[in-house]
Amino acid sequence: MTDATTMNAVSGSGLRKSHSGDIVKASLKRRYAAEKRFRAYGIAAILFALSMLAILFSTIIGKAVPALTQTMIQLEITLYPQDIDPDGTRDPDVLSTANYRKLIRQAMFDLFPDVTSRRDKRQLYDMISPGAVFTIRDQVLKDPSLIGQRMTFQMPMSDDIDQLNKGAIRADLPESERRVNDKQIAWFKRLESRGIVETVFNTTFFTAGDSREPELAGIWGAAVGSFFTMMVTLLIAFPIGVLSAVYLEEFAPVNRWTQAIEVNINNLAAVPSIVFGLLGLAVFINFFGMPRSAPVVGGLVLALMTLPTIIIAARSALKSVPPSIREAAFGLGASHLQVITHHVLPLAMPGILTGTIIGMAQALGETAPLLMIGMVAFIVDIPGGPLDPSTVLPVQIFIWADSPERAFVERTSAAICVLLSFLVIMNVGAVLLRKRFERKW
């Protein structure tokens, strides 16, 4: 009371030439200007972030688009019985080991009778992908009655020819600076003019595993590996994380032990991921003898890495449940567990799920710890389960980015797009799940 009166007295006796309204008015302009400036900074920051994002996406997508197509050749081939199955047994073992390469070479030489030197012949054959033999083999195995017939096969051309076709290798460069020589360019022109070269949608990329040959390499093996790894991570990290959070938040007494645990969980969240990889190598592979390169080990390692994220998110979600709801349930005679399962967990679920998805998204993009446990191995087969050797999307990107072949550049970008779409799908899933749990009342 006395303070207020003294202040009044001072302003009353002193400089009250104008009403304070005028002073306020004078300062208003300055205040609004400051606010406007602040808003402008904010908008500028957002625009900057958005443009960076746009640049990132447009370059990646732009680079990835060529990977969607593959240059193929329509080659007429005679399936000579004496080359494929000289004894006529039709034994699958014989059929699958037959020398189809010879047939393809023959077909190419027939197209170019003027090519005679050994060296030229080899270069001519090199224009066809080494994977072309599998195209023929698979069809013959499926239908052995084809043997002896002459028919047209659509086969991939080699990655260099593919790049030439797509314009990534430029014919106007000096011969020494490109991977396709002048002769091959001339042959390719002749093939094109015959109308047997075509560019088709690259299904291989979405259905195959890795390969040394870019035109045969696909993302599916890594995608399946990622799927198994994520499943293992989720199945381990989610229940353990939620249970730990519930225990720490609801049951644990507050003492030095629980405080130490809390501090360490926070520390764990900050541990560099590669350390988890070393831990996984030492514990899961060397000590427990689990299989190398397997999604189960990768999943375990990533689960360890994701756990702190989930625990921290779940705890804060549990904490944010209004205490009045707990009291209401306790007051009606609900047991502690009933209070948790009937009221607290359902209300905390959106927050827990958000935290989990964030953790999973981090895990999905994680590369370093998986390198430590051998998931960087070159694996051609599509994994059939979490125990099979496999790789994951980010590691596949890493491997391809590291490969010298020009054609892997576009595949790297395409793989990044696949990884990003996985992330988008996960985030959409998170939003949907959250909506489902988050009844608006």
Add this chain to the structure above:
Amino acid sequence: MNDSATNETQAGTDAAGDEKVKLLSRGVKVFYGDKQALFDVDLDINENEVTALIGPSGCGKSTYLRSLNRMNDTIDICRVEGDIILDGDNIYDKAVDVVHLRARVGMVFQKPNPFPKSIYDNVAYGPRIHGIATGKEELDGIVQTALEKAGLWTEVKDRLDAPGTGLSGGQQQRLCIARAVAVSPEVILMDEPCSALDPIATAKIEELIDELRENFTIVIVTHSMQQAARVSQKTAFFHLGYLVEVDETEKMFTNPSDERTQGYITGRFG
């Protein structure tokens, strides 16, 4: 300090003979950590009566109320000493299960706190967890009776599936009363149940409390002298953790024996 209630620890009758003591407190002390919030409270709460707890902020009314159904157990640092006897049984006895106790001694809180569920589920929650109803029809009946007792039935009978949080503040508080009533407790504790409500909603709840008195024993914390005078039969005045005075409400407000009570009631401090 204490009134003329008997010293029998069994649920007995007091001197007047016609009232049965439902809840008996003897030497109740409550500590939050090292800090003592209640000092030796002796208080008898009669059956089918409304007992009002009044006193300045921070004097321990809520603390005492919450010790009557062991809600204080949910606060880690809280410790209760002394005896609180419900129908002859010490509720702090090891043999007493809090779940059972809270089914017998229900609670309504200061701020309406309906569950984020439908009106029906709010009221049905207690009966469900205690397995009170054997079938859907019986449960429907319990819900209806509870809502009727809380004076809410006519307002919500057409929208039992609507969220309880969508009701007005006063309706929410009556829903909370219905939710407490649905368990058929013997005692209902109310901690400033009207402090978040407007005068009309308050009047409704006061009316309701008077009706509920027939079947329940009610303990109500209030900051409103008028409310205490209107709804209660007995009033207890707390000050700085001590129970200063307890008596018939009429006598308390006309002729208090302690000068602190006098001061508080006439508004000289509080």
